[in-house]
Amino acid sequence: MSQEQSSSGAVTARVVIVGAGFGGLATAKALAGSEVAVTLIDQHNYHLFVPLLYQVATAALSPADIAEPIRHILSGAPNVNVVMGRVTGIDQGARQVLLADGSGIAYDRLVIATGSTSTYFGHDAWAPHAASLKSLEEARTIRTRVLQAFERAERTQDPAERARLMTIVVVGGGPTGVEMAGSIAELAHHALARDFRHIDPTTARVILVEAGPRLLTAFPEALAAYALGSLERLGVSVMTGQAVQDIDAEGVTLAGRVVPAATVIWGAGVRASPAAGWLGVTPDRNGRIPVEPDLSVTGCPDVFALGDTALIRDAAGEPLPGLAQVAQQQGSHLGRALREALTQGKPLPSFTFQNRGNAAIVGRHAAIFDFGRGRRLKGFPAWLLWAAVHVVLLVDFAQRTRVSLQWLWRYLTYRRGARLITAPPAR
Template sequence: MTLISNSANHRHRVVILGAGFAGLSAALKLARAPVDIVIIDRHNYHLFQPLLYQVATAALSPADIAAPIRGIVGRFPNVRVLLDTVEDVDRRTRRVYTAGGRHVPYDDLIVATGATHNYFGKDHWQQWAPGLKRIEDAIELRRRILLAFEQAEMEEDIATREALMTFVVVGGGPAGVEMAGAVAELARFTLARDFRNIQPENARVVLVDANERLLRPFPPSLSRKAAKTLGRLGVELILNARVDGMDANCVRIGSRVLPTHTVIWSAGVRASPAGRWLKVETDPAGRIPVDETLRLPQDPTIYVLGDVASHRNPDGSHTPGVAPAAKQMGRYAARHIASRLRDRPAPGPFRFRNPGQLATIGRHSALGHFGRLKVSGYPGWWLWGLAHIYFLIGFRNRLMVAANWFWSYLTFGRGVRLITGDMPSIAISTRETAHPPSSRHTPTAKSAGPGGSS
């Protein structure tokens, strides 16, 4: 086991677990303080998660929304980055243990390890309904979506073809709404002229949510606008209904069965196993209750931030698990630590200041809620785009995303339509295998039915 020792001057050490929005904001805010900082993350990049769905639908490349952690913090000599996975935390000796055999001592610990998908006790569904939290998830979803059209192009059985061209998105929050709209636009506009035996524009996109309306954090009027916009894109809504079961070939919603081979999960999140590392109680979603200063009530040397924290604001409201909240938490924790080290008055209780909410539903349509101000349609779309470009890290990423969006706006094209990984064997219908290759029927025209038929 390797000990990551303190530097020769034995300065105060802050260890940050996770380089997401909260962890990176804390590191950048603390970087000029008289401390040594160690960032531990299992990836070597910071990911802008709000645009992951655009990677999954071939609008952006993974490199457009990610930046190397070392490239972000490399100019600060007191910041060290470890590419490793946390396995345990010993609060008594103040050490973090990693899968790489390291134990890293700390004076203050910032836990900002984020969240993963929540299948509400049905974790085996993940094999059929992947979520969208990592670059790997986005690439896998892109692969499944594009491959479904390729398989449908070669499939002669009408029922199988229709199942291949049915895409079910579970969860009607911002991520689910954005994903459903993006898949519908991909099929209707980008792929419409790419195939010969199928009509991608007739693909069926179904959005399922257990609530009576979409986008519950938004006002009801904006939820209704979102539903109308999705309807114009051809997305079917099944609201106030829960998914009861699924397998590789279908999704079951009560008595209804939807044949499909592509399910996208966006129905909930579950915090990382930080509660287990810290040996503390968590809520049902795995989040750790923190006090008004974002610290463990049992241990003032540990700050818990972002999706892994359960925090109540002074007015009693819960701090939501969104990127602006994570950034504010990170900056607050950094100020709190710096004030203690400099013997200055600590900042008051953390209070989340909501800058507003944004969600896009496709080309020329987005929703924004900023207190009493509500925007939608074309103005909302421009505001959404400008906000996301502004908050991306790095000039290159901002430039590339803006260029890709401008090109897509002019041409309806998506230039990252790559299917990666090993290709599965494509099942050929029995009707086709009944004849030698020379006598196989060659379709000459598209059908007007869903997905087309030969």
């Protein structure tokens, strides 16, 4: 059987969504309340607001501020069933999603929205020494390493070791690296400034390394130049044209020179989840699954892919970027389209992305916004807009209230209340 009976006795199509990120959650919300039986699968029980993950890593917010239980979000959607489980494969012949516990979940339509992971470009040995930022666990790891380094610097009597402990290197000059470097500089130079007795946190070095000729290549050069100036005013040392040669427990090697650093943060690259292997399709070099204009996977009937997992091009032939707004728009579009197709027999329309602007925050008063077609914003107005947009995008009213109040408190006092070390002390 490929369909089930609804409570009213009608035959109901089954849609299975893998991944409760922006794309998967938007799809489920668009299908909520319909005569479609929806199953949403995720390996976690929460939806994570990834754009603010760096603020957890730098003690500005707590995990609960940016994560919300999936069941709570969809509690008003009786036709949506939530399953916590890890997907290991897809049996297209049997139309089943295979889970790690050995069970399978049948589907009539399958939506894959499994996001992306960090890539070290073939240098996986760097991973233990350079934490990436794609999950709450990684955010906590970064926060712990940064704070532990200052604690160890407080106790050491060796000036060279103290300098190494108080050096943080961020690799990658995209939005993640820029936002992380600026936030760590503010943490060290302001929030921690009066917390220690034997070290001066304001002397900490924050180094941002980018292999390319400039930062933020997805933004116009004028905005990237403004971001560079803002980072330098925060005390961040920016090194462009510097490819990383090695990362180990002692620090980073650049152009044959070792930069001693106790904390290295990786923000240099992402790769799509392994979903292409589940389907047996050939991905692009970043692991993305080619999809048709209606978001269906090329060569895979009744299977769709969204967000960072999908390769879809805009009118100019360029791949759509891996942004939350892209995944969210795709999910809302596909959910509505599937709802109409399965309940009214309508054909699936093509997806069109509406660019609402690309943004990056650079510090306390500074941000950049690129709306396209020459429309740009920078400085304090851009920072206010960035804050407003991110608060609105949070899924829960309580989260919006908490984050707004914490940002206001930080702005007025320079303090950060989430400076907790939750891992065993380093040896």
